[in-house]
Amino acid sequence: MNALPAWLTDSRLSEDIEPLLRQTDDESLERLAAEAQAVTLRRFGRIISLYAPLYLSNFCSSGCVYCGFASDRTSPRRKLEFDEIERELRAMKKIGIGDVLLLTGERTNAAGFDYLRRSVELTARIMPRVAIEAFPMSVAEYRALAECGCTGLTIYQETYDPENYAKLHRWGPKQDFLERLETPERAITGGIRSVGIGALLGLSEPIGEALAVARHARHLCRTYWKAGVSVSFPRIRPQEGSFQPAYVVNDRFLARMIMAFRTAMPDIDLVLSTRESSNFRDGMAGLGITRMSIASRTTVGGYVEAETAGASQFEVSDDRSAEEFCAALRAKNLEPVFKNWDAAYNNPLPEKERA
Amino acid sequence: MNALRLGSYTFSSRLILGTGKFSSVSAMIEAVRASGSQLVTVALRRFNREQAEDDLFGPLSEIEGLTLMPNTSGAATAKEAVKAAHISRELSGSPFIKVEIHPNPHHLMPDPIETYEACKILAAEEFIVMPYIPADPVLAKRLEEVGCSSVMPLGSAIGSGQGLSTSAMVQLIIRESSIPVIVDAGLRSPSEACAAMEMGCEAVLVNSAIAVARDPAAMAGAFARAVEAGYDARNAGLMQRSGSAVATSPLTSFLGAGS
Numbered sequence: 196m197n198a199l200p201a202w203l204t205d206s207r208l209s210e211d212i213e214p215l216l217r218q219t220d221d222e223s224l225e226r227l228a229a230e231a232q233a234v235t236l237r238r239f240g241r242i243i244s245l246y247a248p249l250y251l252s253n254f255c256s257s258g259c260v261y262c263g264f265a266s267d268r269t270s271p272r273r274k275l276e277f278d279e280i281e282r283e284l285r286a287m288k289k290i291g292i293g294d295v296l297l298l299t300g301e302r303t304n305a306a307g308f309d310y311l312r313r314s315v316e317l318t319a320r321i322m323p324r325v326a327i328e329a330f331p332m333s334v335a336e337y338r339a340l341a342e343c344g345c346t347g348l349t350i351y352q353e354t355y356d357p358e359n360y361a362k363l364h365r366w367g368p369k370q371d372f373l374e375r376l377e378t379p380e381r382a383i384t385g386g387i388r389s390v391g392i393g394a395l396l397g398l399s400e401p402i403g404e405a406l407a408v409a410r411h412a413r414h415l416c417r418t419y420w421k422a423g424v425s426v427s428f429p430r431i432r433p434q435e436g437s438f439q440p441a442y443v444v445n446d447r448f449l450a451r452m453i454m455a456f457r458t459a460m461p462d463i464d465l466v467l468s469t470r471e472s473s474n475f476r477d478g479m480a481g482l483g484i485t486r487m488s489i490a491s492r493t494t495v496g497g498y499v500e501a502e503t504a505g506a507s508q509f510e511v512s513d514d515r516s517a518e519e520f521c522a523a524l525r526a527k528n529l530e531p532v533f534k535n536w537d538a539a540y541n542n543p544l545p546e547k548e549r550a
Numbered sequence: 551m552n553a554l555r556l557g558s559y560t561f562s563s564r565l566i567l568g569t570g571k572f573s574s575v576s577a578m579i580e581a582v583r584a585s586g587s588q589l590v591t592v593a594l595r596r597f598n599r600e601q602a603e604d605d606l607f608g609p610l611s612e613i614e615g616l617t618l619m620p621n622t623s624g625a626a627t628a629k630e631a632v633k634a635a636h637i638s639r640e641l642s643g644s645p646f647i648k649v650e651i652h653p654n655p656h657h658l659m660p661d662p663i664e665t666y667e668a669c670k671i672l673a674a675e676e677f678i679v680m681p682y683i684p685a686d687p688v689l690a691k692r693l694e695e696v697g698c699s700s701v702m703p704l705g706s707a708i709g710s711g712q713g714l715s716t717s718a719m720v721q722l723i724i725r726e727s728s729i730p731v732i733v734d735a736g737l738r739s740p741s742e743a744c745a746a747m748e749m750g751c752e753a754v755l756v757n758s759a760i761a762v763a764r765d766p767a768a769m770a771g772a773f774a775r776a777v778e779a780g781y782d783a784r785n786a787g788l789m790q791r792s793g794s795a796v797a798t799s800p801l802t803s804f805l806g807a808g809s
Contacts (some may be wrong), residue, residue, distance in 0.1 A: 236710045236762045291601045323595075388626075389655065416656060421626060423655040423692020462656035528573045534598040539634045540624045 197373055202414035203355065208407040211411075214400050215455035223333055224451055230484040231454035234461045243524055244464070244486045244535045250330070250495045251314055252276050255300025257367030259397065261354070261431055261438040264300045266367065273495045274299075274306045280314055282438040284321045286498040290490055290517040293534035296349060301369050303328040317513065319344025324536040326389075330368065331378040337385025344541045348382040349391035350375065351429065354398040355407030364399060368479055379415055388540075389423030391466060397431035397440030397447065405452050412460060424485065425464035430451055431479035432470050432512065446475055450482075457483035469513040476513050477523050489531075490517040554753055557645065557678035557699045561588045561619065564747065565770075565777045566619070566732065570596065572766060579609055581760050585770035588615060591648045591755065593623040593682035594638045601701075606641065619650035620678065622695050626655075635672050648673055648702070649681040657730025658708045662682025662689050666696070675696030685716035690723045690731070700729050702755060705746065706736030709758045713742045715747070724750040740769075740776030740782065748788060751792050 202208060215227060238260060252274035255264045263270070275283065287295065295318055299306050311329055325402040326342065326347025337348070347497045354360050357372050364370045392411055395405040412472070415424045428449060431440045449471075456465055466483045467476055469491040476487065491496055491511055521531040567590045572578035581700035582590055590610060597620075598605040610618055620638030625631035628651065629659035635647045649672065651665050652658040664682050666689065673679045678699045683689055692702050703720050713736060724731045730752035737743055739794065743754045756773055760785035763769035 237711055237758065240709075240758060240761050241570060241573040286598070291604060293598065293601075295602075421653045421655075459645040462658075525574065529573060530574050531604075532596075533601055533604040537596055537597070537624060537634065537637070539594060539637050540626070540630050 199234055199357065199373075200414075202406060202410055203376075205410060206406075209311045210412040212455050212459045213402075215407060215458070216452060218451070220353075224447065226455075227451065227454045228482055229459040232481060234457055235481055235483055235485060238461050241481070241528060242500060242530045242532045242535075244326075244532050245489045246296055246326070246471045246486065247291070247292045247489055248296045248298055248468075248491050249283055249287065249318075250278070250298045250492065250497065251280065251311070252299045252303075252306035253365075253495050254303040254305040256303045257301040257369040258365035259367075259369060259457070260365060261353075261395065261440070262507070268301060272305070274310070275314075277313065279319055279440050279499070280317055280320070281497045282319060283496065288321065291533045292489070292517075293322055293517070294326075294536065295322045296326045296328055296347075296488075298327070299329040301367055308332065308336055309524070312336075312343055315345045316343040317339050319538065319541065323534050323538050326391075332381070332385075333376055334381045334385045334399065335388050337382045339385075341386035341388075344538065346536070347389045347423075348379065348387045349393075349427065350378050350382075351393045351395055351427070352407075352411070353395045354374060354406055355394055355411070356399040359399045376411075377381050379411075380419070383415070383419045383422045387422075389425065391425040391427055392497060393427035393429055393466075393490055394522055395429050395431055396444040397442050399442065401442055401448060401452070405455075409456065409459065412456075412463065416460075418465070423464070425466055426456055426460075427466040427468065429468060429470055449475075450479060453479060453483040469511045469540065469543060471512055473513045473515055473520075473523070476520075477527065480524055480527060481529050489520050552630070556680070556730065559646075559678070561617075561753075563774070563777075564781055565774050566590065566734075566753055566755040567760065567770070568755060569593075570623075571758055571761035573761075574785035575603070575606065575609050577766050578606070578761070579613070581766040582613065582616070584767035585760070586774045587770075589617045589619055589646070591619040593621050594634050595624045595636075595642075599641075600798050602689045608740075611642070618642050618644045618647065619648050619649040619658070620644060621650050621682075622668075623652075624662075625651050626757075626784045627651065628664040628671070629762060631664070631668040632661045632671050635668075635677060637679070645676070646678045648679065649679060655709060660684055660704070662686060665689075666692060669693050669698050670696040680732070683752075685719035685723065685727055687722040691726060694727060694729050696724035698729060700732050701727065702732045705733045705742070706734040708735045711738035712736050713738050714746060714749075717745075720746070720751070721749060730736040736800040742760045743773050744776040744780035744783075747777055748784050750784060753777070761804065762779075763799070770795065 253264045328349040360372045464486045466486045468488045524531045563586050567587045569592045597607040611801040622631040622634040651661045680700045682702045690701045704713040733746040734755040761768045
């Protein structure tokens with residue numbers, strides 16, 4: 196492997212977060228919570244931005260040991276046809292969703308770049324904001340997606356430990372650690388406005404992972420100052436394949452990690468998905484977390500046919516309806532916001548600048 | 551109170567409200583009513599015609615006597631801001647546009663170059679243009695020259711609650727300006743709004759300090775009274791500051807009094 200980028204090992208980029216993560220006592224946790232809440236309130240007010248994932252396809256060319264979509268899983272493969280995508284989006288729109296994250300597995304012939312591009316184009320005609328969580332692409336491909344209305348990218352490094360990364364990714368294009376690590380930068384260069392990063396917590400030693408995520412976020416913020424950067428905190432969940440994570444990341448550590456990120460990086464969105472329990476999500480809303488997924492279906496075609504859809508990438512923990520979840524936020528004096536973006540800002544490049 | 555003039559419009563209230571960050575649409579509406587504001591800003595990205603519960607524009611447009619000033623929050627370039635202004639005018643019918651261009655989505659500091667470019671275009675298109683700007687006296691004059699109806703320098707960073715940390719620069723802007731100067735962003739307390747008015751601002755724009763208060767409507771009322779007090783105090787003539795004691799009875803009155 197080529198040399199790791201300097202920022203990944205630069206401890207100065209995470210020196211303020213490290214002591215907060217290493218504390219273990221209740222008193223420091225409570226102090227951190229109070230500060231995280233105050234910073235969140237001051238900077239973001241009482242609103243929580245909502246989004247929902249739409250799984251386009253579970254075809255995949257990689258062999259990640261921890262994923263239900265890995266290419267050696269026996270569950271049936273499926274991708275949504277464009278008329279199905281439209282039906283799913285209409286169903287999502289009915290529950291108020293205005294911000295969609297389109298997901299696929301790693302690049303395959305069945306669901307490659309052109310399929311994704313056309314899916315983005317279709318979604319951008321229906322939803323104010325479209326983001327993707329898909330295979331790494333080239334700058335030119337990201338540029339083409341941005342021109343179709345894609346404004347965001349989420350890509351998890353899974354683990355920032357290169358040795359562990361090599362063991363967990365058994366085959367396929369995802370084996371390239373650096374290719375994945377540099378993906379957010381290629382997306383920004385191609386005109387994608389905001390990138391979301393994170394580690395799949397449980398795969399490697401959690402403090403080291405948290406520090407690497409912090410360094411990555413700071414590196415991106417400093418180098419690409421016009422790009423939005425957000426951080427997610429996915430913990431590994433049960434999935435087909437029954438992989439057992441090497442590290443247990445308990446609720447207390449996860450809460451500490453989120454609150455440490457909030458106090459050290461007051462301006463960035465911190466995201467929590469339905470992987471987490473309703474109790475944990477309700478508790479963390481406004482305590483650092485400013486963006487959450489809602490009513491998620493992690494199966495291909497899960498919104499129209501919730502009962503008959505196939506295998507999921509992982510099991511959802513918070514399975515409340517949009518209504519139930521919003522009621523819980525309102526009970527905490529927080530406002531669920533479904534639309535916090537306008538397609539007016541999807542700014543395709545002028546003809547002459549197109550590649 | 552004399553009227554605040556913006557373009558051909560006049561307002562008796564000098565408190566302008568921002569409408570983001572509230573715990574609910576109803577909390578926001580209550581605060582707007584309690585503030586007595588006649589001009590409020592609302593982000594195009596929070597217009598949601600398809601879901602009433604999530605929409606800020608609809609409920610605000612139903613308040614009698616309220617003028618809406620759409621803003622371009624989310625725009626990173628002049629081109630995006632102009633596009634957002636056109637869409638906002640079409641949707642709201644309001645001639646007002648608050649130009650907000652912040653290319654860095656984290657600290658939300660306004661881009662002076664892109665802001666200038668957008669304002670030049672929008673003022674020529676007869677919008678009532680109110681740009682959110684860094685507290686830069688030269689930029690303020692340049693924006694006045696292209697036809698802006700006001701300038702809105704930041705008191706400090708959005709949502710920071712650091713008050714009038716740009717006070718010296720805002721004073722320079724006020725001294726030179728022929729259009730209303732409105733402090734926008736960073737104010738934390740009614741006393742800071744009062745100070746801005748005493749300093750010579752024609753109005754203040756407040757959002758976070760009201761939206762995140764325990765009782766937003768009560769805080770909105772407090773800001774309204776403070777703005778009025780500051781404006782009245784300025785008109786009443788504030789005493790000059792002095793580095794040394796000044797006697798209440800003149801010390802030299804005996805001169806020329808005859809022998």
